[in-house]
Amino acid sequence: MTSRRGSRSTTSFRRTFLVFLVFMEAVQICSGVRAALRLRKKSNSADDSEDEELQDEMYNDAIYDKASIFEQGETHDFLQFLRSIKYDHRQVPDDGFDGPVHVNVSIVVSNIRSVSEVTMDYSIEMFYRESWRDPRLTYSREKFKNKTEISLHESYSNFLWHPDTFVPNAISSKNPRRQSITHRSLLRLRNNGSILYSRRLSLILTCGMDLTLFPFDTQLCKMGFESYGYTADKVKYFWSSGVIQSLKLHKIRLPDFQVKEAYVTSRVESYATGDYSRLYVCFVFNRAAGFCFLQLIIPSTAVVITSWVSLWMENETSFQDMISIILTITFLLFSYNEVMPRVSYIKAMDVYLGVCFCIVFLSLIKLAAVKYMRQRLLITRNLEIWKSGNLEIWKSGNLEI
Numbered sequence: 486m487t488s489r490r491g492s493r494s495t496t497s498f499r500r501t502f503l504v505f506l507v508f509m510e511a512v513q514i515c516s517g518v519r520a521a522l523r524l525r526k527k528s529n530s531a532d533d534s535e536d537e538e539l540q541d542e543m544y545n546d547a548i549y550d551k552a553s554i555f556e557q558g559e560t561h562d563f564l565q566f567l568r569s570i571k572y573d574h575r576q577v578p579d580d581g582f583d584g585p586v587h588v589n590v591s592i593v594v595s596n597i598r599s600v601s602e603v604t605m606d607y608s609i610e611m612f613y614r615e616s617w618r619d620p621r622l623t624y625s626r627e628k629f630k631n632k633t634e635i636s637l638h639e640s641y642s643n644f645l646w647h648p649d650t651f652v653p654n655a656i657s658s659k660n661p662r663r664q665s666i667t668h669r670s671l672l673r674l675r676n677n678g679s680i681l682y683s684r685r686l687s688l689i690l691t692c693g694m695d696l697t698l699f700p701f702d703t704q705l706c707k708m709g710f711e712s713y714g715y716t717a718d719k720v721k722y723f724w725s726s727g728v729i730q731s732l733k734l735h736k737i738r739l740p741d742f743q744v745k746e747a748y749v750t751s752r753v754e755s756y757a758t759g760d761y762s763r764l765y766v767c768f769v770f771n772r773a774a775g776f777c778f779l780q781l782i783i784p785s786t787a788v789v790i791t792s793w794v795s796l797w798m799e800n801e802t803s804f805q806d807m808i809s810i811i812l813t814i815t816f817l818l819f820s821y822n823e824v825m826p827r828v829s830y831i832k833a834m835d836v837y838l839g840v841c842f843c844i845v846f847l848s849l850i851k852l853a854a855v856k857y858m859r860q861r862l863l864i865t866r867n868l869e870i871w872k873s874g875n876l877e878i879w880k881s882g883n884l885e886i
């Protein structure tokens with residue numbers, strides 16, 4: 486009697502455990518759905534930023550309405566100055582000798598968000614500063630109240646030549662626009678004609694990821710800067726050196742990655758339209774495997790151990806138990822694949838989960854074989870007993886093997 490009660494309690498314990506595992510899986514599926522929702526939200530927000538860019542264009546058209554500009558105070562002096570030197574903002578500045586315009590770039594990364602292997606992209610918020618020298622804008626200090634540097638309104642960027650910088654691997658962006666309190670820009674002019682143009686930008690950038698070693702992988706994500714229209718012999722980009730650091734990172738906390746390293750490089754890219762000077766920022770992300778340990782590795786290991794426990798207690802294990810264990814691990818596999826991108830190669834995690842599945846499946850086969858053999862043995866034993874005519878033992882049903 487006691488052994489029977491014990492067996493019932495172990496069975497109920499096992500059931501509870503399985504229910505617990507299934508519950509955990511349900512939680513995971515929910516998180517998968519949440520990721521999908523986030524994805525949709527992200528695509529919506531991408532639409533929003535396009536709207537913003539449309540607004541930007543409308544704004545740029547409006548700004549050429551000169552009357553609105555004269556309403557601002559110091560502006561008048563500067564516009565007079567531009568007119569007196571017959572400045573044309575469409576013309577590339579040149580130093581007299583026929584070299585490219587040197588654009589010095591420096592970046593402060595204030596945040597990196599949502600590095601996603603599902604959409605293979607990441608978001609970044611930063612201050613992008615570029616400075617170059619426009620010899621036409623060299624002014625004598627007397628003209629501007631003895632100032633060596635004047636701060637110009639951000640709308641002046643439309644009246645001055647500035648490099649047509651673009652980010653080749655950006656999907657969407659938020660740029661400075663009128664009366665935005667999150668994204669603004671700054672424009673300064675020194676008396677030797679050097680201009681500083683700084684903007685706060687938010688970008689979503691693509692990043693091709695190799696997930697072979699998932700979840701112990703390291704990803705290299707890049708961000709490029711390049712002129713869209715001016716080839717390397719017209720405009721050349723440099724990382725600023727000396728006092729101003731070319732790249733500065735604020736403290737960045739990502740939920741599932743660590744920024745292991747960040748560095749800058751530059752190179753010349755060749756296209757059909759010519760050679761372009763391009764700058765790169767490279768981020769090396771190290772995945773923190775803690776999430777995967779909690780959500781996948783520990784549950785699947787637990788399922789495998791449960792299947793062994795069932796093998797040690799063969800007498801009390803029914804096929805239903807084994808099948809529910811198999812269902813649990815199948816569930817794990819499916820829910821894991823739901824949150825991963827569909828890649829055509831095998832990831833480290835696939836190998837691990839595959840091995841877990843095989844072990845559980847072999848346990849089922851082993852259980853079936855043992856049960857089958859035991860049944861055969863029972864039948865032959867019974868036959869022997871029946872043949873020997875010892876029917877009393879047969880009837881009492883007290884057979885044990």
Ligand SMILES: *[C@@H]1O[C@H](CO)[C@@H](O)[C@H](O)[C@H]1NC(C)=O
Pocket residue numbers: 587589616617618679680725726727
């Ligand atoms: C760009 O950087 C170089 C090297 O540090 C420096 O000589 C040059 O003056 C800088 N140009 C501007 C416009 O700041």
Ligand SMILES: *[C@@H]1O[C@H](CO)[C@@H](O)[C@H](O)[C@H]1NC(C)=O
Pocket residue numbers: 627630631
């Ligand atoms: C500018 O500086 C000169 C001498 O360096 C001085 O005579 C003049 O008064 C100054 N002008 C202003 C507006 O401060």
Ligand SMILES: *[C@@H]1O[C@H](CO)[C@@H](O)[C@H](O)[C@H]1NC(C)=O
Pocket residue numbers: 618633675677678679
């Ligand atoms: C312009 O002058 C400032 C200081 O007055 C200096 O730091 C900067 O390097 C100069 N730029 C160029 C291109 O000469």
